[in-house]
Amino acid sequence: MKVDAGYFGPLGRAASTAVELERAGYDGIVTVETAHDPFLPLVLAADRTERIELITGIAVAFARNPMLLANLGWDLQEFSGGRFVMGLGSQIKPHITKRFSMPWSDPAARMQEMIEAIRAIWTAWNHGEKLAFRGEYYRHVLMTPVFDPGPNPHGDPKISLAGVGPLMTRTAGRVADGFVSHAFQTAEYLRDVTLPSLTAGLSDSGRGRDELEISMAVLVVTGHTEEAAARADRAVRRQIAFYGSTPAYRAVLDHHGWGEAQDVLNRLSKEGRWDDMADVIDGEMVEAFAVVAEPAELPERLRERFGGILDRVQFNAVGSDGEAWQPVLEKIRAI
Numbered sequence: 001m002k003v004d005a006g007y008f009g010p011l012g013r014a015a016s017t018a019v020e021l022e023r024a025g026y027d028g029i030v031t032v033e034t035a036h037d038p039f040l041p042l043v044l045a046a047d048r049t050e051r052i053e054l055i056t057g058i059a060v061a062f063a064r065n066p067m068l069l070a071n072l073g074w075d076l077q078e079f080s081g082g083r084f085v086m087g088l089g090s091q092i093k094p095h096i097t098k099r100f101s102m103p104w105s106d107p108a109a110r111m112q113e114m115i116e117a118i119r120a121i122w123t124a125w126n127h128g129e130k131l132a133f134r135g136e137y138y139r140h141v142l143m144t145p146v147f148d149p150g151p152n153p154h155g156d157p158k159i160s161l162a163g164v165g166p167l168m169t170r171t172a173g174r175v176a177d178g179f180v181s182h183a184f185q186t187a188e189y190l191r192d193v194t195l196p197s198l199t200a201g202l203s204d205s206g207r208g209r210d211e212l213e214i215s216m217a218v219l220v221v222t223g224h225t226e227e228a229a230a231r232a233d234r235a236v237r238r239q240i241a242f243y244g245s246t247p248a249y250r251a252v253l254d255h256h257g258w259g260e261a262q263d264v265l266n267r268l269s270k271e272g273r274w275d276d277m278a279d280v281i282d283g284e285m286v287e288a289f290a291v292v293a294e295p296a297e298l299p300e301r302l303r304e305r306f307g308g309i310l311d312r313v314q315f316n317a318v319g320s321d322g323e324a325w326q327p328v329l330e331k332i333r334a335i
Helices: 011-024 040-048 066-079 093-099 107-127 166-175 187-205 226-244 247-255 259-270 274-280 283-289 295-306 322-333
Strands: 002-007 028-031 053-060 084-089 158-163 178-181 213-217 219-221 290-292 312-314
Touching: 002 011, 002 053, 002 213, 002 322, 011 028, 011 040, 011 322, 028 040, 028 312, 040 053, 040 066, 053 158, 066 084, 066 107, 084 107, 084 178, 107 158, 107 166, 158 166, 158 213, 166 178, 166 187, 178 187, 187 247, 187 295, 219 226, 226 247, 226 259, 226 274, 226 283, 226 290, 247 259, 259 274, 283 290, 290 295, 295 322
Parallel strands: 002 028, 002 312, 028 053, 053 084, 084 158, 158 178, 178 213, 213 312, 219 290
Antiparallel strands: none
16 A cells, blocks of 8 residues: 655755655655646656656646646656656635636536546647547647657556545546545545445446556544654644535535534634634544544554455654654555
């Protein structure tokens, strides 16, 4: 099982953090499109590292168009020596229309066409073919030599797709190289709902499970001290509460009979009572969404919950006590 670490900070610390993560033995550094651009830190990371994979996990696809993403993917793949993985996600309608001021419609169908369009552009560059992509949502039919970078010496980047609902999840199984399982999923929901949708998508495309890499940012409550474990517990409760307040993710709570909690969380979020939301998350919910364990027990708990399902996990440990975590990471990687 590969182990990745997330990077959420500004550009100034991206390169040094990437060096630290590579030295610690992580397989990938993952950026998320929240307060910062997800692509720029990976440029700096690529320049200072040699082995670690560089992953957007995720970049908001519908805030961009296929041509922009094709260019970004080509450049990062070439500059990194073939280590870039383009992780895409749809985000939810209010963010696309109100934050990014971009169109929203038929997210699963639009996402499939976007990925197909990106690959059509790469094919045109790689093989000198006429660009002639005509879809329902995107149309790319103009490519003159000055805008064509030519074949990528390291091949096309892999494209991973994030999903929660069955339609987007099936789309990932149908057209993506990898599936980014949302952190707001329990192991039960993953087995009962997510995996069947992925399997259906793989069947649509005539592919096998070994042709799709499944990754997940696993929520973890652990620490080498009581203080560290308490901080992790509070942070996880806040994260569960934040995701749980979003109506699009209610199905996960409903699956466990916790749908009423979504109503409360959504109301508190609209009232701006963000600090109060974590108190809605009880211990049973924490146990379901997060792996709660002492550091030495963490690899075995991860194996019990996700062994044979996940190909890679995102788990941040390196910090002031980074050396103490290295044996734990090595055991996780051996799963």
